[in-house]
Amino acid sequence: MSDTVASRGLDALGFIAREGSHARVPLAFRPVVAAARDRLLDAFGTRLDSAYLNGSIPRGTARVGRSDLDLVVVLRSEPTGADRDAARGLGEAVDKEFPQIDGVGTLLFSRARVLDERERHDIGWFVACLCTPLLGEDLAEFLPRYRPDSTLARETNGDLALHLPRWRRRIAAAGDGEEALRPLVRFMSRRLVRTGFTLVMPRWNGWTSDLREMAEAFAGYYPERSEQLRRAAVSGYDPVGDRAVLRSYVDDLGPWLADEYARVHGEKSPRPEGWD
Template sequence: MADTALGKGLDGQGYIAREGSLALVSDDFRPVVAAARDRLLDVFGARMHSAYLYGSIPRGTARVGHSDLDLLVVLHAEPTDADREDARVLGEGLDKEFRRIDGVGTLLYGKARVLSEPERHDLGWFVACLCTPLLGEDLAEYLPRYRPDSLLARETNGDLALLLPRWRERITAADSEEARRPLVRLLSRRLVRTGFTLVMPRWNGWTSDLTEMAEAFGAYYPERAEQMRAAAVRGYEPVGDAAVLRSYVGDLGPWLAQEYARVHGVKAPRPD
């Protein structure tokens, strides 16, 4: 097919352009971002190397009452269980106080891991291309530039087969519609992003919009296009439907994991 979207999300040299900016945060979400910045400093203080926003809020596409606040915090040392508990409490506090957001997700890593060679084309790429600096020194200065190639595809989403057993356990444990709804959102988004990176080198570009991702995927796998479009919708508007979750781990997920391994290979093992 002709790549009508050739170069989308890339700079003039064909590298993935960093998305997001504090300038794009809408007035609706500026108070919660300001509160997050202050509380991160209060909670982590000198232990924190840097902090970042990612997701719809720094891209300027967040919707009041529907979008979550996504944070990545880099500590000087590897995070402890106490650090993770601090991040959880901080997120719960923000979520309760600001009704304009629908949850808070905080990723917590040590600086050495972010800059490590095994994470160069996964966590490193994520920081360099998908994260907006909020506090501290920007680690993107120490990372390379990235192209939408097969190496990046393999190292970002080439671990779906490993995730499926864990997903099945979480689905079994989710015994209510309320418990299933965030799981539908999480799994929907991961499947759509994996489907997109499967075709990303051929599409030759980058997008974080789930709808665009699903359409890009469907152009190369029309027999699975409707499934992926439906998953993109649920990634934005999740429902706590057990049948949807079963279809993800019984059909779409296993097929996608197998096709991904065939096309790009399997993600290199990590120390943990």
């Protein structure tokens, strides 16, 4: 395998290599990770099956005061409202205590869902390739290896069309202040860049979580839309609360991307109600 391919997040056999490790966590964020680990045990106790880090902190690219802490919590049964309240409270407490992070995001899943065949190329892939074990059993041991193919593209981001109406409602309901709009710009920018990247991922033949690298990979195949995705990558890292940006996402870039994605890879397989 060439150095070019090997450098694109693949191992020597062409599978997506697991990104992130505890060794890569920057020194400034290690107390944050330690506190989160302890509080996860306190918050979920025996209901906790496993927990993971993901995002820029375990990849070693986090920026002090700008990056958030991303956690994935896997429970022994389906998450309840009380579990979500506990996760929210934990995140607020850690965010308040540690100024080096800008928020905490926590995803909750059951063990059964992570290992469900229907989630094999979505949540399963996410845990196996993009998450760094923090507590409990590593469920990657029960999951396959993954290649950057069309099946993975379809099952990870082939549902953008379903999300656009929800995005429009969120934009309409949001206030006009920077604090209300900035998180929406960051969230939607990141989702669109990742969708644009996975659209071309099988042809690019690799994986990256760097938004700018994602946008450049996309640009090689869709030059007419390249500047839009490059700007979205910038907004994914340094968002400005601009309603016009959000409108451009749901009125132009998002619908085009959803249509092109369906044409190239098809639509994501249906999930049971409640599996958002």
